[in-house]
Amino acid sequence: MKRSLVLAAAVILLTGCSGGGGGGEAAPQQSSGGAPAKVTLEWWHLSTAEPLKSLWAQRAKEFEAKNPHVTIKATVLENEAYKAKLTTITQSGKAPDVFASWGGGVLKQQIDAGLVKDISADVADVLPNFTPAALSAYQLDGKTYGLPTDIGMVGFWYNKKLFEKAGITEAPATWSAFLEDVKKLKAAGVTPIALxxxxxxxxxxxxxxxxxxxxxxxxxxxxxxxxxxxKPDFxxxxxxVKALADLQPFQKGFLGAAYSTxxxxxxxxxxxxxxxxxMGQWAPSVQADSGKGLGDDLGFxxxxxVEGGKGSAGDAFGGGGGLTVGTDAPKEAVDFVKFMTEMGNHxxxxxxxxxxPVLKGEESAVKDPNLKQVATMLASASGYQLYLDQAYPPAVGQQVNDSVAELIAGTKTPEEVGADISEVAKSEG
Structure with missing residues (x-):
């Protein structure tokens, strides 16, 4: 990653460094008979689409083969079901042994509730292997609470043939040009955006x-x-957003549509x-899993x-994913997280x-041309913002999602969106 992204990420996300030791395969506890004590690891993640669905299952089998006393029980849920189930279990004061996290404000709340293990000493030997931008979402006050498995950015994934049909010869660089392209697509009988x-x-x-x-x-x-x-800018x-929604750019029935079905x-x-x-960097794999796939017709x-805006066009919005460890998890949980993020496996x-890539030197492993473009943009980003529904406390992030959904549906005004988010933020503050 270029230094510009690393520094920008540090502005938005709290970073830190740690000391200590650890590493290697799981060193099992001994039972009274001298044999390794049996351990079952509860692992929750949300990689329901290929290739990760199969790859992660294969990694789990390999870890079990290296550590015969360990059994990994995976719970795999799509995004919304995962968030709902994780919220329910953490509110009861528990957490899975290993679970997927986006970091940020949600992770901080879990840390404050005593649900996530400080793994600083256990992973100190591998921390230098990670890019600082990828690692930063899982570090707080100089301590490390997870290791990253992905980082990326949100952008527009588009069908080149449908753009050509509408007479669009190049991707829009400005918001006004984007809105004009939406109109061109509609005029050509093409649904501009899926939501x-x-x-x-x-x-x-x-x-x-x-x-x-x-x-x-x-x-x-x-x-x-x-x-x-x-504030006026918000x-x-x-x-x-309302100007876009007023163009009716979305597919029929979008208000009842899910993402990956x-x-x-x-x-x-x-x-x-x-x-x-x-959508984020995972879009091509989910598209291929949920539909026919666009192949070479897919662009990014x-x-x-936005003309006159204070923000830089080079600022990226997104996040990645990582693995965190529950406070009461056995030491094998940390070993599994390290195993999943070893260069040869990741x-x-x-x-x-x-x-x-989240590891230094992984860049050459990116084969897909669109993902190479994402990685290049990310590496040269002038700033970085984590998803708002993860960067902010959970209740605030949920209010952002709810209010914007109402704005798009036409049941809430831009002013009401800001007021409602502010009210929740103050109550959580």
């Missing part, structure tokens, strides 16, 4: 990116402190029924700049197009 309105989190990407472009990264950071999302972001957002693009979707472009997921 999983039912799940809400994909819709928050639009408001978040427009807030970044109009208000700037510093304004989002300031709002996290002063809990005020009613209202302006909402107004632009056979009739959801991803499949709608994958099957050529919509020209584009605003960054979220456009680079196979990069080569397969399932994730982007």
């Amino acid at each position: 999983a309105g039912k799940e809400k989190w994909p819709g928050h990407y639009y408001w978040a990116y427009l807030a970044m472009r109009i208000a700037g990264l510093d304004a989002l950071k300031q709002a996290a402190s002063d809990h005020d999302f009613t 209202v302006a972001a909402g107004q632009q 056979p009739d959801g957002q991803s499949a709608t693009v994958s099957n050529g029924k919509a020209a584009m979707e605003l 472009f960054a979220f456009p700049s 680079s196979k997921a990069v080569e397969a197009g399932g994730v982007l």
Whole structure:
């Protein structure tokens, strides 16, 4: 990663460094008879699509083969079900032994609740292997609470043939040009955008990116402190989301659509029924899993700049994924997290197009041309903002998702969006 991204990520995400030792295969506890004590690890993750679904299952089998006393019990859920189930179990004061995390404010709340293990000493020997930007979401106050498995950015994935049909010869660089392209697509009889309105989190990407472009990264950071999302630039972001929604750019029934189902957002693009979707670096694999896939007709472009905005067009929005360890988990849980993120294991997921590099020197493993483009943009990003529904405390992130969904549906005004998010942020503050 280039230093510009690392420094920018540090502005948004708290980073740190740690000391200590650890590593290697699991050193089992001995039972009274001298044999290793049997251990079952509860592992929760949300990689329901190929190639990760199979790759992660294979890694688990390999770990069990190296550590015969360990059995890994995987719970694999799609995004919304995962968040709901994890919230339920953590509210009861428990956590799985190993579980997927996006880091940020949600992880901080879990740490504050005493649910996540400080693994600083155990992973100190491998920390230098990771890019600082990827690692930063899992570090707080100089301590490490997880290891990253992916990092990336959200942008527009589009169908080149449908753009050609509408007479669009190049990706829009500005928001006004983007809105004009939406009109061109509609005029050509093409559904411009697929959206999983039912799940809400994909819709928050639009408001978040427009807030970044109009208000700037510093304004989002300031709002996290002063809990005020009613400022003119945030209202302006909402107004632009409304301007897009007023064009009726989304597929029929989008308010009831999920993301990864056979009739959801991803499949709608994958099957050529919509020209584009605003989604993260995992989009190609989910498209291939949920629909026919676009092959060479799939393209990618960054979220456009907004004329007169305070934010840089080079600022990226997104995040990745990582593995954290429950406070009461056995030591084998940490060993499994380290095993999953070893170069020889993790680079196979990069080569397969399932994730982007989090380890130094993995860049050459990226084979897909679109993902190479994402990785290049990410490496040269001028700033970085974690997903708002992860960067902020859970209740605030959920309110962002809910309010933006209502804005897109036409039941809430841009001003009401800012007021409602501010109210929750102040109550959580």
